[in-house]
Amino acid sequence: MLFHNLVGDLREPQTGLVAYTTQNRYEGEVGATVELLRYLPSNGFQWAWGIFGEGFILLDEYGATFPMRDGDWYAGMYVSEKSGDFSHRLEFEHESSHLGDSLQGLQTPTFFSRENLNFTSSWQPNDALRLHVGIGYWENMAPSGGPLFLSWGGEVYSPSTDILDGPLRGFSTLHFDWKQEYSDVLYVTWEAGVQWKFKKGETRDVRVALIYYDGNSEFGQFASTHDEHWGLGVYFDP
Amino acid sequence: MMNTGDWGSILILKHRIRTFVFIIVFMGLGSVFSPKSAWTQESRLIFMPDEPLYNSLIGDPREPQCAIIAQTSQSRYEGLIGKTIELLQWTPKDGPDWGWGIEGASFIELDSLGGGVFPERVSDWYLGMYFSESEGDLSNRLEYIHVSSHLGDELFDTVQRFIYTRESFRFTSSYTPVDNLRLYAGVGYWGHMAPADKPFFIHCGTELYTDPFHFIAGTFGRGYFTCDLKFKDEAGGVVDQAYQFGLKWTWKKDSHQAIRMAVLYDNGNSEYGQFYRQQDNRWGLGIYFDP
Numbered sequence: 320m321l322f323h324n325l326v327g328d329l330r331e332p333q334t335g336l337v338a339y340t341t342q343n344r345y346e347g348e349v350g351a352t353v354e355l356l357r358y359l360p361s362n363g364f365q366w367a368w369g370i371f372g373e374g375f376i377l378l379d380e381y382g383a384t385f386p387m388r389d390g391d392w393y394a395g396m397y398v399s400e401k402s403g404d405f406s407h408r409l410e411f412e413h414e415s416s417h418l419g420d421s422l423q424g425l426q427t428p429t430f431f432s433r434e435n436l437n438f439t440s441s442w443q444p445n446d447a448l449r450l451h452v453g454i455g456y457w458e459n460m461a462p463s464g465g466p467l468f469l470s471w472g473g474e475v476y477s478p479s480t481d482i483l484d485g486p487l488r489g490f491s492t493l494h495f496d497w498k499q500e501y502s503d504v505l506y507v508t509w510e511a512g513v514q515w516k517f518k519k520g521e522t523r524d525v526r527v528a529l530i531y532y533d534g535n536s537e538f539g540q541f542a543s544t545h546d547e548h549w550g551l552g553v554y555f556d557p
Numbered sequence: 558m559m560n561t562g563d564w565g566s567i568l569i570l571k572h573r574i575r576t577f578v579f580i581i582v583f584m585g586l587g588s589v590f591s592p593k594s595a596w597t598q599e600s601r602l603i604f605m606p607d608e609p610l611y612n613s614l615i616g617d618p619r620e621p622q623c624a625i626i627a628q629t630s631q632s633r634y635e636g637l638i639g640k641t642i643e644l645l646q647w648t649p650k651d652g653p654d655w656g657w658g659i660e661g662a663s664f665i666e667l668d669s670l671g672g673g674v675f676p677e678r679v680s681d682w683y684l685g686m687y688f689s690e691s692e693g694d695l696s697n698r699l700e701y702i703h704v705s706s707h708l709g710d711e712l713f714d715t716v717q718r719f720i721y722t723r724e725s726f727r728f729t730s731s732y733t734p735v736d737n738l739r740l741y742a743g744v745g746y747w748g749h750m751a752p753a754d755k756p757f758f759i760h761c762g763t764e765l766y767t768d769p770f771h772f773i774a775g776t777f778g779r780g781y782f783t784c785d786l787k788f789k790d791e792a793g794g795v796v797d798q799a800y801q802f803g804l805k806w807t808w809k810k811d812s813h814q815a816i817r818m819a820v821l822y823d824n825g826n827s828e829y830g831q832f833y834r835q836q837d838n839r840w841g842l843g844i845y846f847d848p
Contacts, residue, residue: 334642347661347682347684349638349640349661349662349663350640351623351638351639351640351846351848353846353848370846372623372636372638374638374663374665376663376680384720384722385705385722386720387705387707390663390677390680390707392665394625394636415675417709417710418710418713419707420707420708420710420713420718423717423718424713428710432673432675459673483604485604516604517603517604517605518604525605525644555640555642555659557640557642557848
């Protein structure tokens with residue numbers, strides 16, 4: 320992809336499994352980005368157009384059973400551009416959230432369905448650092464609320480060492496979100512872990528990370544509920 | 558002095574760490590214990606290769622794939638997001654090639670009530686691991702898959718959900734004698750089923766392709782037809798049939814990345830676990846994005 324996923328944003332399309340260490344919960348996520356077209360003119364500006372989709376599931380754990388609390392779905396389209404150290408992405412994104420069936424009869428589902436336009440700029444001066452900032456607007460919101468949201472953050476990588484001929488390096492990310500609908504809440508996600516690739520320059524990797532999250536829940540049915548947790552995650556980046 | 562709550566948190570943390578370490582160690586086994594002798598000029602061990610050894614069965618509605626389907630015979634939509642990640646591929650000097658990977662998929666079925674309202678009827682989630690082998694025209698895959706199905710919140714007031722969770726072993730053999738034909742057959746067993754039911758199933762099918770032809774702007778198209786049959790012992794005995802007739806559109810003639818557009822016909826019981834005892838007969842239009 321021309322615009323690489325923001326690995327520190329838990330709501331980017333990615334495939335992974337997160338075990339909460341402070342609660343009896345698991346998260347599963349399956350995501351895919353399909354870059355349909357890329358345009359490489361001679362002026363150094365590269366352009367791309369693609370679609371993405373992702374599903375997130377939140378599970379409780381009671382012994383060997385994992386009842387579902389929530390399932391969120393994202394689907395969208397993007398146009399991205401890259402020149403030198405800078406890359407940008409404009410997305411149109413649909414999101415819906417559905418209460419898990421383990422809460423049938425215990426909680427009333429909220430009709431949660433939204434579409435937003437968001438724009439993100441990323442600056443990556445070298446292999447060890449990436450900074451990004453973004454702004455977005457929900458053009459349709461159910462339930463309604465303040466439509467503006469902002470995000471910013473960074474990714475830091477250590478020098479790599481070869482394991483089985485593939486580079487292994489440490490990484491840490493810090494990601495912030497501010498949402499007008501809960502304007503007194505700052506959403507913070509911190510990750511620290513290791514990333515292993517089969518060969519240098521390869522985009523595909525496996526990441527293992529310790530995760531800290533503080534803010535309101537990312538799951539739509541619990542969007543007004545405070546959520547602070549630690550987790551251990553394993554991700555498979557395409 | 559620690560209170561009971563603190564000890565509870567520590568126990569949860571220890572349990573989480575143990576589970577997580579198990580996952581990591583399990584996933585790393587192939588790498589850690591791979592013989593170094595495999596790294597010779599003649600043999601290759603590839604981590605996360607471009608393409609899995611065992612190509613997806615595109616006619617099976619429960620393979621990991623990315624698609625949107627509009628059911629034309631009822632006001633419903635389906636969304637499919639799936640991924641197969643081949644973690645390791647081993648190509649020895651002699652003998653067959655081997656692959657090892659994981660797969661995950663989620664399937665959602667939505668009603669369409671007009672006005673942009675698409676309430677959820679059901680969502681199914683698959684997570685599994687596989688080993689595959691390929692030599693010449695033949696390829697084989699052994700999968701271990703966990704499935705769970707969850708009633709959609711649209712139906713909370715009208716349908717009582719039940720716990721649907723299963724784990725199966727499935728072995729499938731595939732034969733591709735020519736570029737235009739693929740035949741496959743397999744057998745599976747649900748090692749754990751909730752609700753309890755009869756655990757055996759048989760699976761077979763075919764994929765037929767036309768020769769590639771020039772399509773828009775230097776790209777290539779191929780017509781295709783698939784037939785996928787599942788004979789299940791559950792629910793009193795079921796034959797699930799899935800047919801696709803469509804166009805596969807690729808950038809290059811032999812590219813594995815493709816967009817497929819197809820007319821679908823499904824007959825049998827529903828593939829969605831919460832409705833697995835119910836008859837499901839429908840037509841649809843699907844667009845698939847093959848990675």
